[in-house]
Each structure stands twice: as structure tokens, then as C-alpha cells.
Amino acid sequence: MGDTATMESGYVFDTSWEREHGRLLALEEIYDSQSRHRLTELGVTDGWRCLEVGCGAGSIARWLAKQVGAAGHVLATDVDTRFANAHGLSNLEIRAHDLRTDDLPDAFFDLVHARAVIEHLPDRDEALRRLAAATRPGGWVVIEDFGIEGLGIEGFGTEDFGIEGFDIDDPTDPAAAYYYPPGYTQPAERLGRALRAAFGAADVAPGTGRRLPQALTDVGLTEVGAQVHPSVLTGGDAAFLPLTLRSLRPRLLATGEVTDMDIEDVITLTKSHGTTCIPNFMVIAWGRKPV
Numbered sequence: 208m209g210d211t212a213t214m215e216s217g218y219v220f221d222t223s224w225e226r227e228h229g230r231l232l233a234l235e236e237i238y239d240s241q242s243r244h245r246l247t248e249l250g251v252t253d254g255w256r257c258l259e260v261g262c263g264a265g266s267i268a269r270w271l272a273k274q275v276g277a278a279g280h281v282l283a284t285d286v287d288t289r290f291a292n293a294h295g296l297s298n299l300e301i302r303a304h305d306l307r308t309d310d311l312p313d314a315f316f317d318l319v320h321a322r323a324v325i326e327h328l329p330d331r332d333e334a335l336r337r338l339a340a341a342t343r344p345g346g347w348v349v350i351e352d353f354g355i356e357g358l359g360i361e362g363f364g365t366e367d368f369g370i371e372g373f374d375i376d377d378p379t380d381p382a383a384a385y386y387y388p389p390g391y392t393q394p395a396e397r398l399g400r401a402l403r404a405a406f407g408a409a410d411v412a413p414g415t416g417r418r419l420p421q422a423l424t425d426v427g428l429t430e431v432g433a434q435v436h437p438s439v440l441t442g443g444d445a446a447f448l449p450l451t452l453r454s455l456r457p458r459l460l461a462t463g464e465v466t467d468m469d470i471e472d473v474i475t476l477t478k479s480h481g482t483t484c485i486p487n488f489m490v491i492a493w494g495r496k497p498v
Contacts, residue, residue, distance in 0.1 A: 219327075219409045220454050222287045230454055231264040231290055233447035234323070238489050241436045242267055242322060242351065245491050246274075249347050254278040255317040258341060260306055261324035265291040271318075272299040282316075306334055311341040314496075318342075322351040322489075326415035332422065339426040344498045348428060354416030354435060354490040391476050394469035398452075401464035405455060408462075416490030428494025435488050442482030449474045 220227065246267075251257065253276040259268040261284070268283035268291065275281060277298060283291060284304035293299040307328060319338045328334045335350070342348050406413055420433045440448075452459070452474055459465050476482055 219406060219411055219458060222289065224454055226450055227454065228264060228290050230447065230450040233450055235264060235266045237438050237440070237447055237486055238322065238351070239266055239270075241434075241489065241491055242320070242349075243270055245349060245434065245493065246271070246318070246320065249318070249349065249493060251275065251318055256315060257281045257318040257320065258311070258316045258338075259283040260304075260319065260321035260338065261285055262288070262291045262301065263322075265293070265301070267320065267322070268299055268301070269294055269296060271320075272296040306337060311337060313340060314343045316342050317346045318349065319346070320349045320351075323353065325350055325419075326352045326412045329410055331412065331415060332425070335422055335426045339423075339428060339494075339496060342496045344496050346496050347493055348423065348496070349491065349493045350419050350423065351489050351491045352415040352419060353413045354488045391472060394465075394472045395476075397465045397469050398459070398473050401459040401462045401469075402455070404462040404464055405458040409458070413487070416488070416492070419490055419492035423492055423494035426494075427497065429497050431492065431494040433490055433492040435490050437485050437488050440484050440486060442477060442479040442484065448477045448484065448486060452477075 220230075224230075251271065251274050253274075255275045256279060257271045257275060259271060259281060262268045263285065265283060268281055272279075272281045272293075273296070275298065279298060281296075281299045283299060283301045284306070285291060285301075286303065286305050288301050288303050291301045293301055306324070307330070319342050321338065325331050325334055335348075338348055338350075416435075420431050423431045452470055456467070456470055459470060460467060477484060
């Protein structure tokens with residue numbers, strides 16, 4: 208799930224794709240620092256029992272295992288665990304698990320963390336309730352999901368970002384014309400429409416991050432907070448966006464909103480040195496289970 212998750216036929220990413228592991232590693236490179244910072248701020252330490260849901264390629268699970276030490280334990284789960292590796296950490300257990308149907312221990316974990324998981328589930332509220340139920344009183348639930356739709360490609364630009372007047376919730380906003388280099392505005396806008404259509408067809412909600420603070424409150428958590436830490440990537444070094452677009456290519460073409468040339472045009476832009484881009488804004492939200 209999280210970084211991989213094969214959510215039956217509706218999950219938008221194909222975990223059997225030959226470059227999927229590379230895409231997950233690129234995702235970790237962008238978002239791990241935000242995750243580690245927040246988990247550190249919440250006090251993860253020696254002896255904690257942690258649940259990492261949707262462990263993907265396993266970087267956060269391995270980091271947690273090092274933080275909790277030999278006295279602690281990390282359970283890392285995913286529907287598809289092919290990319291997860293414990294790297295010899297004896298306190299890290301990797302287990303195939305479906306959050307929708309498989310049981311979790313009740314009130315057991317000091318920390319429950321999931322990144323880019325909840326937005327892929329058809330019953331997102333129920334998934335959060337299950338994670339809260341698995342957290343011990345006084346423990347923390349930390350959820351990360353994307354806060355805007357699409358791939359955040361409205362951030363591309365060769366000069367500056369200047370996004371004050373830009374509606375980040377709508378990649379087709381006419382103001383986007385200012386932020387694309389000449390010749391890329393129309394294919395990028397078509398790609399934005401195709402992304403929304405493809406995600407919608409798979410019942411994925413990329414805007415889930417915006418609703419996380421209220422959703423955590425609704426499942427009974429307290430001390431709820433949230434942050435967004437946008438990253439700025441340099442063209443030529445930003446592997447995540449090109450790999451994501453290539454992975455999604457069949458679904459994007461199936462929408463009829465975009466052509467193969469449109470996709471390649473935007474990929475070319477992301478790989479051009481001297482170009483900068485802002486990937487999806489990942490919202491990280493947390494809440495504490497009442498004692």
C-alpha cells in the first residue's frame with residue numbers, strides 16, 4: 208500500500224512494472240525527510256512498538272527499527288511486500304497485510320504511520336478508525352497523503368514560482384499558463400485533466416491530505432496537527448515525476464484526455480536541466496489517542 212499497495216485492480220500503480228522499485232525509491236528520496244522529522248518530533252524512541260502501514264520499499268520502517276532499538280519492534284505491512292527488505296534488522300518484521308480486511312492487535316502500538324495509503328482505500332474513514340483502534344492510549348497516529356490533485360506539475364517553470372495567485376487545487380486554472388515554459392501549457396493542462404480522470408476511475412482521492420486533520424479528529428484523536436513541506440526539484444534530477452507518468456501512461460491514455468506526445472512533452476520538461484518543479488504537496492497529519 209503506502210508506497211506500493213496493489214489495491215486489487217483499482218490501484219493506479221502496477222507493482223509488477225519493471226521500474227516500480229525505482230519509482231518508490233524516488234518517492235522516498237523526496238518525502239522521507241519530512242516523515243523522519245515529524246516522527247522524531249513526536250518522540251519515537253527506544254522500546255516503542257511501531258506499525259508502518261504500506262511500507263513500500265521500506266525506508267521508513269528501517270529507520271524506525273533503528274530508532275526503537277533492540278527493546279522495540281516495528282511491524283511493516285503491505286499488500287505487496289516484494290520491494291521491502293529488513294536489511295538484517297532483527298526488530299523489523301515485514302508482513303503481507305490488507306488493512307481493509309486483515310486484523311490488527313487492539314490498542315497495541317505506540318506509533319502507527321501510513322504514507323500515501325489512505326487515499327487509495329475505498330473506505331478511508333473506516334481505515335483510519337482501524338488504525339486508531341490499533342494504537343495504545345497515549346500513542347500517536349501519523350498519516351501522510353497528497354493534499355492536491357494530480358502531480359503538482361503546475362509548479363514547473365524556468366524563471367520563478369510566483370504562485371501567489373495560482374489555485375493549487377486546480378491544475379487547469381488559467382493562471383497556470385504563466386508558470387509553464389512556452390509550448391508546454393496546453394499539454395500540461397491536458398495531462399492534469401487526464402490525471403484527475405484516471406484517479407477518479409480508480410476511486411483514488413489525491414486530495415485526501417487536506418481533510419486529514421478533521422478526519423483524525425473524527426476518529427477520536429486529540430492534539431491533532433498538520434504540516435506541509437513542499438520540495439523543489441531540479442530538472443534532470445527529478446526521477447519521481449517521469450517514472451510516475453510512465454507508470455500511469457496506459458491509464459492516462461485510456462481517459463482520452465491526453466496523447467502519448469503530451470505525456471512525453473511533460474516528461475521532457477521534467478528532465479530538462481535548468482527547469483524546476485514542485486512535486487505533489489504531501490500533507491503530514493498526526494493525532495494522539497486519549498489516555
